[in-house]
Amino acid sequence: MGKLRPREAERLAPGPTGRPCPLQNLLLLWTLLNSGLGGNAQGPGEWTPWGSWSRCSSSCGRGLSVRSRRCIRFPQEELCWGDTHEYRVCQLPDCPPGAVPFRDLQCALYNGLPVLGTQKTYQWVPFYGAPNQCDLNCLAEGHDFYHSFGRVLDGTPCSPGTQGLCVAGRCLSAGCDGLLGSDAREDQCGHCGGANDSCLFVQRVFRDAGAFAGYWNVTLIPEGARHIRAAHWSRNHLALMGVDGYYVLNGNWVVSPPGTYEAAGTHVVYTRAATGPEETLRATGPTSQDLLLQVLLQEPNPGIEFEFWLPRERYGPFQAQAQALGWSLRQPQPREVDLQPPEPPPAPTVIPSRTPIPTPEPCPPCPDTRGRAHRLLHYCGSDFVFRARVLGRLHQAQETRYEVRVQLIYKNRSPLQALEYVWAPSRCPCPLLALHREYLLAAQRLISPDGTQDRLLLPHAGYARPWSPAEDSRTRLVARHCPL
Known part of the structure; x- marks a missing residue:
């Protein structure tokens, strides 16, 4: 655009009242657009x-x-x-x-029509074994081939x-x-896209050894609790009681089978290891009423871990109720059983001495696992490659167990759940995964000989890299070089 001539500039001058004329507004807009604030700006549109x-x-x-x-x-x-x-x-x-399902209807549209460049016609049904599940892959009934008719309809x-x-x-x-x-995603408080700031995390270890065999109260799980978890490693059994006094699990000296139970408006998943003493309770919540967690002691209690998230407004009443009952909430229910003779209860004023726990030896440095060759080896040799966020970490015996939330799957030979456990050998796994960080993991599937355990294993010095867009690109590139 050329420069304004003097006469044109005079026409855009203010009128007799001193107010700018409409043409002057256009001149100001034109100036702004060409002064770097508009015409030369490289920002996005609106x-x-x-x-x-x-x-x-x-x-x-x-x-x-x-x-x-x-x-x-x-x-x-x-x-x-x-x-x-x-x-x-x-x-x-x-x-x-x-x-008739939606995909079946789309395949049926091609029934009786000539396809594949011949005059032959077929009856078509959906085929789910093709690589892209969002293509309209249809199997010719009575034949051993399928055909892709393009994409399926949205939805x-x-x-x-x-x-x-x-x-x-x-x-x-x-x-x-x-x-x-x-x-x-919902945060731990149940708020979509929240930052866990409307609830508090309760995490304790119940260490009361008990003076005799029987039921001992561990903690009150208040109404509104979410993401409940309790675990221990002993021959004792966790028990759960509702506010009505009836047991949900392991009550009245009867051990319940592992499975899913309904209680307080949520589903409680009860597991007991087929080999080993591990026993866990899990529930997503929120609970619609209070629950009482107990333990049926058969041997000295090595410690019961429990945790849950509680709305902030319910935390104060929970603390007051727990303190009023005594934090351990002890209300023992003795009964004669064929166990080792119990020791007499200690006097209330005596504090039992504790054997100091030896400090574990420091972990040795991990080997260097960088480089394309290492990435190619583990990607091609693994059963699963996925991006995950580490939610929890637990050291037990000579293993480390990570609880992760699967975010994106690159490779899987069997289905993955949204929440998975990933096991790493040794108390000092390499590499060590940090809590609340996202990683790109290459894991193997490990099934025990008796078929009772099916685990995701992160090998020692395996592939676990902090996730980044660059790592995503490298992973997608190396996938092309794996042999089929």
Whole structure:
């Protein structure tokens, strides 16, 4: 654009009232756009407001809705940061019995039509063994081949029994905000996208050895508790009682089988190791009423670990109630059993002496495992490669157990759960994983000879790198060089 001539500048001068004329406003805008604040700016454009959500893609069951927006920008500006479309899960009433699944309907559209360049026709049914589960892979009935007809329609379930839905050829799962592909997750307090700041973490070890065999109270688990966990390593048994006085687990001197039990509005998962003394209780919560955790002593108590998250407003009453009952909440229920003769209870004023615990020897330095050759070796030789966040770490005997949340799967020879245990040999695993950090892990599947244990094993000096976009790129690149 050329310079303004003098006469044109005079026409844009203020009027008799001193107010700028409309043409002067245009001149100011033109100046701004060419002064580096507009025309030469390299920042992104601006989005229009989101449109309304579309109708659900399905007429029954689970489907998806979509909404869109447009990017408004000048020619010199970059594209807007973000997505033009958002997808969310919509849940309609369950489909009636006998309804044809969505993927079956899409395959059936090609029934009786000539395909594959011949005049032969086939009847088609879904095929789930192909690499991309969001392609419309259909098997010719009565034949041993399948054909891919392109992508499935958006909103098609990725596979039977899973929560993922196909969008633009990709299998996406919904975050806690209901948006497909969202990374939003509930925090420990149950708030979507929260930062664990509305609840408090209670973590203790019950060490009362007990003066005789029988039931001993360990702790009160208050109403509203989440992510409950209790564990011990002994021949004793954990017991759980409701506020009505009835036992949920291991009550009345009867040991319950491992399994899932309903209590206080949540599911309690009770496990007992087939080989070894480990016993655990887990519940996601939140609990709808108080629960009482007890232990049925058969031998001296080596310690019972328990933990849960509690809303801040409930922590004060819980502390007061615990202190009123005595922190150990001791209400022993003695009974004669065929056990070792119990020792007499110590006098209340006597503090039992404790044998000092020897300080473990420091861990030796880990070997250097850097380099492309190490990455290639472990990626190709592993059963699982995935990105995970470390939630907990527990040293027991000569093993270290990590509790991790699986974020992204690169390679798996069998399904992975959202929460997994990863075992590392030795009390000093190499490399040592830090809590609350994300790693890219290469693990092996280890099944015990009797089939009672199925573990994810992180080998010594194995592949565990702090996750980063660069590590993601290296991993995807090395995957191309693994032999089939």
